[in-house]
Amino acid sequence: MIRWSASVLCGLLAGLAVGGGSLAAAQPTPGDEVFAWGDDRDGQTDVPPSLIGRTVTAISAGGYHSLALTSDGQVTAWGYNNNGQIDVPPSLIGRTVTAISAGRYHSLALTSDGQVTAWGDNTDGQTAVPDSLIGRTVTAVSGGGFHSLALTSDGQVTAWGYNTDGQTAVPPSLIGRTVTAISAGAIHSLALTSDGQVTAWGDNDDGQTAVPDSLIGRTVTAISGGAFHSLALTSDGQVTAWGYNNNGQGVVPAALAGRTTLAFDAGDSHNLAITRVAPPxxxxxxxxxxxxxxxxxxxxxxxxxxxxxxxxxxxxxxxxxxxxxxxxxxxxxxxxxxxxxxxxxxxxxxxxxxxxxxxxxxxxxxTPTGNGDAGGGGTEPAATSGPELAATGTPLHTLLALAITLLIAGTAMRSRPRTRRDPS
Missing domain, CATH: 2.60.40.10 (Immunoglobulins)
Structure with a gap:
């Protein structure tokens, strides 16, 4: 098997038909394996033997082709090649690639110097990297159906290629705002700004650019554009989906309720997510x-x-x-x-x-009661009769002896005979 750093994500190789999504793996682990399945009419699920023994750190699936990025910064491509989309340009040899993204019939690579290389179908100019990016540092790329997106280090978006529905017309509302993530759908585009808000533009025939009101006031941390639908991940690990829903891709399944989504991606008409059950x-x-x-x-x-x-x-x-x-x-x-x-x-x-x-x-x-009884609650004052005597600290037996002595003396005095004294 081919080593890769999160085998569950490899279903993307067979599934992201248009969305141009790519997922980077976090920490490669020896023994991890890559699996690809699904439509293989063009060899897009036949992982090349050239990857054996190498560590793959990111993958991306196009319309009918696949891309892989290895830990040495090199790109491997396979599958349908009607427009040269799997012919990795010689200009990338010896350079370190840090990110990849596959469109329907074209491919994008971002090198460590912040420059974009594109190849494959250029019918709509999707591989003609704009001169406006020369000298600027690109931090992310995304390939759509027939258009491309790039994010520069100053948080600005550049778009080029097919524009029949305005998918490359970056909205003025993004001017002056810092974009942190981008994602291209088939004929629409998404951007995530530093304040956690989503902006969408392009084709809206299926509501894919109508960002739901339910996201207002929530912080979005990731986005992904499918063919004709969109996904957003919020800071509480919950997924929101909207747009075309012929196969349920535009709604979030009940099975995700109560689970925290760690990563996700939108395909042509399906979605993938890595989730974890949230603690109580x-x-x-x-x-x-x-x-x-x-x-x-x-x-x-x-x-x-x-x-x-x-x-x-x-x-x-x-x-x-x-x-x-x-x-x-x-x-x-x-x-x-x-x-x-x-x-x-x-x-x-x-x-x-x-x-x-x-x-x-x-x-x-x-708390024990005052008299040591098990019940009750509190200590009652001792009952007294007669006038209260001030406490003097004299022992009780001394007081009793004194009282007896006084009693005897009083009795003796009362028993003495009385005598009359005659006047002298």
């Missing part, structure tokens, strides 16, 4: 609880997008956590808590295939 999102954190010994206590938590939940406890201020057996619902009830539970923390762990998210911990405080 916590909506309710458990609250701290205070109870008396013997009370029952309930903690509640909730999240969206989870498949399992597990409550955990920590007795060392959150340093370590252990699962509570059987505590697998959104509520946790503790029966007859004791003072040994005081200070224990509890949290819920919500999980799905995208990861695990923990709630913030809740602390249980168990």
């Amino acid at each position: 999102v916590i909506t309710t954190n458990p609250a701290n609880q205070t109870a008396a010994p013997g009370d029952n206590v309930t903690f509640t938590a909730d999240a969206t997008g989870y498949t399992t939940v597990q409550w955990q406890r920590s007795t060392d201020n959150g340093a370590t956590w252990t699962d509570i057996p059987g505590a697998t619902t959104t509520t946790l009830t503790l029966t007859a808590v004791t003072t040994t539970d005081n200070g224990t923390q509890y949290r819920a762990a919500f999980s799905n295939t995208g990861g695990t998210v923990n709630t913030t911990p809740a602390t249980l405080t168990v």
Whole structure:
């Protein structure tokens, strides 16, 4: 097999019939393999043996031909060749190519010095790189049906080739704005600006340039133009599609709901996406609880997008956590808590295939009653009778002895006989 750096993307070799899309791989891994399938009437899925043992870092599929870029900056092309679209120009030999894009019957390459080379069908001037790009640094290229786009380092777009529907007439609304990405459809064009907004122009017979209102106020991070439809990826990993929809390419399938899209591309009448399930999102954190010994206590938590939940406890201020057996619902009830539970923390762990998210911990405080009883709540004042005596700190037995002595003395005085004193 041929080594490549994200084999799942290689379906693009068989699928991007017009869109001129290309996807660069992130980190090549030894042992990755490239696969191409689909229509092979022109050899477009016959990956050349010349790629064996080489690392491919980017691919792009045209109408009926395919391009590959290897880690040494060289381009390999194969498939339909009615207009020389797979005849890589000798001018690229010895130069380092950093990006590639295939149109329907033409090809584009961007070299490390920021210059564009184009070859193949030039019936509509799509391979005639404009003189206006001379001396400027190009950072991205995109091949459409019969037109081409280039993005320069100053964030400006240059378009050339077939213009029957205005697909090469860059809108004045882009003047003074910084464009960060471009994508050419069959007969329309897309641009993404630094503020995360999409501008589209060209053919709109199928609504492919009518950017949806649902994107207003959202930040778009990537775009892709199909034959007669368009795609946008927002910062929350969600895809928006619009335009021609004869095969469902203009709508986002329900299967993508709740998943984060990492990369995507639009083909002639289909789309590809690499997705990841988004982790759950916590909506309710458990609250701290205070109870008396013997009370029952309930903690509640909730999240969206989870498949399992597990409550955990920590007795060392959150340093370590252990699962509570059987505590697998959104509520946790503790029966007859004791003072040994005081200070224990509890949290819920919500999980799905995208990861695990923990709630913030809740602390249980168990406060003993004043008389040591299990029930009640608080200490009642001691009952008193008669006037209150100020506390003096004298021991009780001393006070009792003094009281007895006074009592005896008083009794003796009352029992003494009374005598009359005669006057002298």
